[in-house]
Amino acid sequence: MLVAAGIDCGTGFTKALVVGRSGPEAPLRVLGKGRVRSGVQVDEAAQSALEIALGQAGLDREAVDYIACTGFGRYNVSFRDVAITEITAAARGAFTIRNQGGPVLDIGSQCTRAIAVTSAGKVQAFKSNDKCAAGSGTFIARAAKYLGITVEEVGELSLGARNPQPISSICAVLAESEIINHVSAGVSVEDILRGIHQSLADRAGAMLRKVRSESPVLFIGGVAKQRGMTEELRRRLGVEVEVPHDCDFVCALGAAVLALRRLAARN
Amino acid sequence: MSVQATEYRGSIHQQQKELMLQWYAALDRxxxxxxxxxxxxxxxxxxxxxxxxxxxxxxxxxxxxxxxxxxxxxxxxxxxxxxxxxxxxxxxxxxxxxxxxxxxxxxxxxxxxxxxxxxxxxxxxxxxxxxxxxxxxxxxxxxxxxxxxxxxxxxxxxxxxxxxxxxxxxxxxxxxxxxxxxxFDYDRFQQATAYSAESEGLWSGIKHLAQRSPSPFDAYFDAITLMGPLYVYRARSEGVQFFRDALRELEQKPVSAEDEKFRLVVEGPPPYPYFRAFRDMFARWKACAVASTYSTVGGLWEFGFRHDPEKPFESVARHMLAQNVTNRNYLQRYEQIGHYLRAWDADGLIIHFVKSCRLFSAGQGDMREYFSRMGVPTLYIESDLEDPRYFSEAQTRNRLDAFFESLEHMKRTGARRMPLAAPQPSPLRVL
Amino acid sequence: MAECLEQSFEPLTELAQDIEFASVRRWKQGAPHRKAVAFFPVYAPMEIIHAAGMLPVGIAGAGDRLDLQHADSRFGSFICSIVKTTFELGITGKLEPFDALLFSTICDSARNLCFVMKRNFPGQHFEFLHLPHSTSESSIEFLAAEYRRLMGELQRIAGVEITAGALRNSIAMFNRQRELAGEIYTLRAEAPHLLRATESYALLRAGLRMPVEEHIAILEEMLPKIRARGGKKRDAIRVVIEGSFCEQPPLPLIRVLEAAGCDVVDDDFTLAQRWFSEPLPLEPDPVQTLAERYVRCATYSSVRHFPAAARCRGLEQRIRRSRADAVIFLIAKFCEPAYFDYVLFKKAVDQLGLPSLQLEFEEKLFTFDRLQTEIETFVESLIFD
Known part of the structure; x- marks a missing residue:
């Protein structure tokens, strides 16, 4: 069996996935996965995540024939065979899950991306958000902190909104002052959170329109776990939105699949 | 505090509306x-x-x-x-x-x-x-x-x-x-420059009404209302008639001293997506713009220029080259503002930076520095003239409130009219 | 030998980025009464400055070498870096070697910059040149008059008369410089492995900081050596860069592009030296020639008016000549001329069936992670099956 690993070194978490295939026509099997906080030592985090995945798979380090790294820390992993961008990886991961192309929306802690994937699993077009932080997970995390709740609570609380208060500013600083105004005006936490999700959804929608890809949208990345956000995307974009199981492992999966392909090509 | 108090709606506003609808109807035809x-x-x-x-x-x-x-x-x-x-x-x-x-x-x-x-x-x-x-x-x-x-x-x-x-x-x-x-009907062209000269004289008269204290006319918000006819109709008899009526009506408009607390010069275009809200931020303080650079985008007629039926082509050329604020250089704009502050007797300057228009905005920080050093109370705010996403209503209101509060304080403590320092020497003279 | 060549790029790279203008100061000290004229991008009639016995120097912001202490507050948000760093160069006294500074009608921000600087630096002469945005016959006559006005100002500052003979000599010099610049780009299109984009950048942009005669000598000496360089062609995609005609992208970003697998076969980093592709005739009247050629024969450019179709044709020709596989729009943040042209260019490039990527940079950019990701994704989408 050919065994390969994909490691996604994100800004928040490092995710490793070990996959295998017993022959060229055989189905892809996910053997194990690991997830650790990235911290400052990217190499160590990658090592730990991989060890967890190997433990699940019941394999030794030597059993892995090829390692592809992706994410912002991809070049810091000393034991990698190849580095691939998270956009290429996300496209391939999404393609592997869906077995077809189409639009992918990836909202992580630092970055939001819209990717159009071809029917061959390649990147056709993509848009990243401006370096401004107002459009990604960190912004939600900061808002949550200000509102005195945990990030994990955001998704459910947002669902309970009755009268969402929109955030109209594009800039994170202005958006935060808007949130503060809402709080002082007595707006409920639920309504504020839903308003944040609305503004994020609008922005994501604009990016998706720029890459011009047909629905349904595969929504991945850490923020995809927030149900309020998914709900808002569906409502405001008027498209079907699918959130895969393990939505934050999609890039690691894509990297692992590409690693396996390189390995097959080499053999 | 009544917000409507300083906003005047007379028959000229109705006339203005009709003229603009007439224009759109002509375009539709x-x-x-x-x-x-x-x-x-x-x-x-x-x-x-x-x-x-x-x-x-x-x-x-x-x-x-x-x-x-x-x-x-x-x-x-x-x-x-x-x-x-x-x-x-x-x-x-x-x-x-x-x-x-x-x-x-x-x-x-x-x-x-x-x-x-x-x-x-x-x-x-x-x-x-x-x-x-x-x-x-x-x-x-x-x-x-x-x-x-x-x-x-x-x-x-x-x-x-x-x-x-x-x-x-x-x-x-x-x-x-x-x-x-x-x-090409040259006679009609010539006639058009004659009409323009008349409209421009009347418009200049309106602009000069704001030299009165209290002023019957807001040279930023009201001027914007009158600018449509100025650009579309000034070279026609309808335009002349409109500006004749407007001047008469504004001259006779009753204004009392309580209606005007602050006299301002405003630089830069307005935030049109929040035009009403922005105007109210001035109105609640009874602050009147006695002069504005934005209202001279079409022409600088309050300084004497008129189209000339004797030299129609040349006067059109002169108007395009030198008699509108946008084709003049930045230092000439400083001089224009300085002149307004003195001759229109203003208490302070508001600079509105709009992100869309670098022609207006690139360098407005330097402008603020120039006027602040001269002792002019100056406020600098940022937003946009068209894109509603760049306007923070609460922030803008807070900044304007703080500015007006400090102007009020200066007035109470007698520090109101700080002597306007002479402008720095410049090889360029405008006016 | 090869190593020797590598090393000769280093001082040129330094010279091209020097914000102390040491080379200009040295040149001025070389003889009494020497004067230098700085010009802000994109184009200036360097021939006229040269014919007055003055040194024309192309300035291009300050890269990441200067902390902004004053310029941010003078220019506010939403204004590009080069406008701010140029002002900062002035307020920190670094532009002191220049007896005059020349600006032209390239965009709204640069125009205001000229006059803001004029107020803040009263000891220096500022000149604003109206380069026509028209192809009408009358614009040739106007530009000739505008050049004569400039000559009057320069003659006053330099204390010399600009003769027709001197101007012809200058045109001949800059003809030669343009010819050599053209050879460099031809070489890059033919054999990108022989000359990296960053090297070519240094080679040409250093020429904006030294007398044209010296620059010609350097190019004449180095070109044969570059042609004789070894190395093999690499597996890379051939890209044309469009949009960096004024503010310059950080060199590390160009290195990232190359490292990711792009061969930059054409760019617009130094249009001033490539403004005319054909030599300018010396006869009959040199001023008239400069004006006429500007209106009729200059390169397409985002900072002057062209009908949309003609503009796109310009880029298409550049793509064809350099046999590019893709276009990278490398645009300075807040550069409105480049933003607008991108819309037209993108449509034209799509119609050619060429892939393209839009990237935004700022002078002071120092982390390239996000841009690197985008560039690598772009390359990966083109080279992997």
């Missing part, structure tokens, strides 16, 4: 019958509407359309569409709104907008206009003529500048003759 009614799209600033009269052509101003969309809260959708087509977040939002609206088929008055007979880029100082009109011509397939107006690099335009613009104006005439199949 032109859309139905291109052969009968030539239409020339132009930039408001330094426009040569007089020349169009020689062909009976109607002007089409994309800026006016864009700002109408913003005032009616319809600008965001077209802007987003333009951004989807590749325009940048930091492109001028007037252009994005105009192009987006064209593609969506949205028009400000709901009627049709015609394809222009000629896209006449009377580029006066605004390089963004060159791009805008290139794109409009490309999109609509209308012919384009760029009237290259040399930027004012000295106190007065040089002979070569005037000759160059006059030659181009004559090329425009030839171009329009071939496009419309009509002969």
């Amino acid at each position: 032109a859309a139905g019958n291109a052969a009968e009614q030539p239409v020339v799209s132009m930039m408001v600033s330094g426009n040569c509407v007089e020349l169009l009269e020689g062909f009976g052509a109607v002007p089409l101003y994309p800026e006016v359309n864009a700002l109408q969309l913003a005032i009616r809260h319809q600008s965001l959708d077209p802007i987003l569409l333009a951004e989807e087509l590749g325009y940048a977040a930091d492109n001028c939002a007037y252009v994005k709104a105009d192009i987006g609206a064209y593609l969506k088929g949205i028009t400000p008055a709901g009627g049709r907008l015609p394809k222009p007979t000629l896209v006449l880029c009377n580029f006066v100082g605004c390089n963004t206009y060159l791009k805008w009109f290139e794109h409009t011509a490309d999109l609509t397939g209308a012919p384009l003529y760029v009237l290259d107006v040399p930027f004012l690099r000295s106190e007065e335009p040089g002979e070569a500048d005037i000759a160059y613009v006059v030659r181009q104006l004559k090329e425009v005439v030839a171009r329009l003759e071939s496009l419309t199949g009509r002969k």
Whole structure:
């Protein structure tokens, strides 16, 4: 069996996935996965995540024939065979899950991306958000902190909104002052959170329109776990939105699949 | 505190509305019958509407359309569409709104907008206009003529500048003759400059009313209402009539000393998507703009310039070259503001930075520094003239409130009129 | 030998980025009464400055070498870096070697910059040149008059008369410089492995900081050596860069592009030296020639008016000549001329069936992670099956 690993070194978490295939026509099997906080030592985090995945798979380090790294820390992993961008990886991961192309929306802690994937699993077009932080997970995390709740609570609380208060500013600083105004005006936490999700959804929608890809949208990345956000995307974009199981492992999966392909090509 | 108190609505506002509707109706008719009614799209600033009269052509101003969309809260959708087509977040939002609206088929008055007979880029100082009109011509397939107006690099335009613009104006005439199949009516052109001279004199009279204390006229917010007729109708008898009525009405308008607490000079275009809210922020403090640079985009008539029926081409050229704020250099704008502060007796200066318009905004921090050093209370705020996403209502109100509070404090403590220091020596004299 | 060549790029790279203008100061000290004229991008009639016995120097912001202490507050948000760093160069006294500074009608921000600087630096002469945005016959006559006006100002500052003979000599010099610049780009299109984009950048942009005669000598000496360089062609995609005609992208970003697998076969980093592709005739009247050629024969450019179709044709020709596989739009943040042209260019490039990527940079950019990701994704989408 050919065994390969994909490691996604994100800004928040490092995710490793070990996959295998017993022959060229055989189905892809996910053997194990690991997830650790990235911290400052990217190499160590990658090592730990991989060890967890190997433990699940019941394999030794030597059993892995090829390692592809992706994410912002991809070049810091000393034991990698190849580095691939998270956009290429996300496209391939999404393609592997869906077995077809189409639009992918990836909202992580630092970055939001819209990717159009071809029917061959390649990147056709993509848009990243401006370096401004107002459009990604960190912004939600900061808002949550200000509102005195945990990030994990955001998704459910947002669902309970009755009268969402929109955030109209594009800039994170202005958006935060808007949130503060809402709080002082007595707006409920639920309504504020839903308003944040609305503004994020609008922005994501604009990016998706720029890459011009047909629905349904595969929504991945850490923020995809927030149900309020998914709900808002569906409502405001008027498209079907699918959130895969393990939505934050999609890039690691894509990297692992590409690693396996390189390995097959080499053999 | 009544917010409506300082906002005057007389019969001229009704007349203004009717004139603008009449204009949109003419554009709508032109859309139905291109052969009968030539239409020339132009930039408001330094426009040569007089020349169009020689062909009976109607002007089409994309800026006016864009700002109408913003005032009616319809600008965001077209802007987003333009951004989807590749325009940048930091492109001028007037252009994005105009192009987006064209593609969506949205028009400000709901009627049709015609394809222009000629896209006449009377580029006066605004390089963004060159791009805008290139794109409009490309999109609509209308012919384009760029009237290259040399930027004012000295106190007065040089002979070569005037000759160059006059030659181009004559090329425009030839171009329009071939496009419309009509002969240029020189007499009508001359008559148009005579009407303009009259309208301009009356408009100047209105601007000077604001030298009274209290002022019966707000030279920023009210001026904007009157600017439509100024750009569309000044070269016609309707325009003369309108400005005659407007001057009379404003001269007779009763104002009491309590209606005016602060006298301001305002620099920069307004935030049209929040026009009403912005105006109220001034009204609640009884703050009156006695002068503004934005109201001189079309022309600097309060300083004496008039179109001249004896030299119609040359006077149109002079107007385009030197008699509008946008084709004058930045230091000349400082002098214009300095003159307003003195001759219109203002308490302070408000600089409104709009991200869309770098012509206005690039360097306004230096302007603030210049006037603050001269002892002028100066407030600098940022937003946009078309894109509603760049206006923070609470923040803007807080800053204006703080500014007015400090002006009030200065008045109470007798520090009100700080002697205006003489402007720094500059080789350029404007006025 | 090869190593020797590598090393000769280093001082040129330094010279091209030097914000102390040491080379200009040295040149001025070389003889009494020498004067230098700085010009802000994109184009300036360097021939006229040269014919007055002055040194024309192309300035291009300050990269990441200067902390902004004053310029941010003078220019506010939403204004590009080069406007701010140029002002900062002035206020920190670094532009002191220049007797005059020349600006032209390239965009709204640069125009205001000229006059803001004029107020803040009263000891220096500021000149604003109106380069026509028209192709009408009358614009030639106007530009000739505008050049004569400039000559009058320069003659006053330099204290010399600009003769027709001197101007012809200068045109001949700059003809030669343009010819050599053309050879460099031809070489890059033919054999990108022989000359990296960053090297070519240094080679040409250093020429904006030294007398044209010296620059010609350097190019004449180095070109044969570059042609004789070894190395093999690499597996890379051939890209044309469009949009960096004024503010310059950080060199590390160009290195990232190359490292990711792009061969930059054409760019617009130094249009001033490539403004005319054909030599300018010396007869009959040199001023008239400069004006006429500017209006009739200059390169397409985002900072002057062109009908949309003609503009796109310009880029298409550049793509064809350099046999590019893709276009990278490398645009300075807040650069409105480049933003607008992108919309037209993108449409044209799509119609050619060429892939393209839009990237935004700022002078002071120092982390390239996000841009690197985008560039690598772009390359990966083109080279992997």
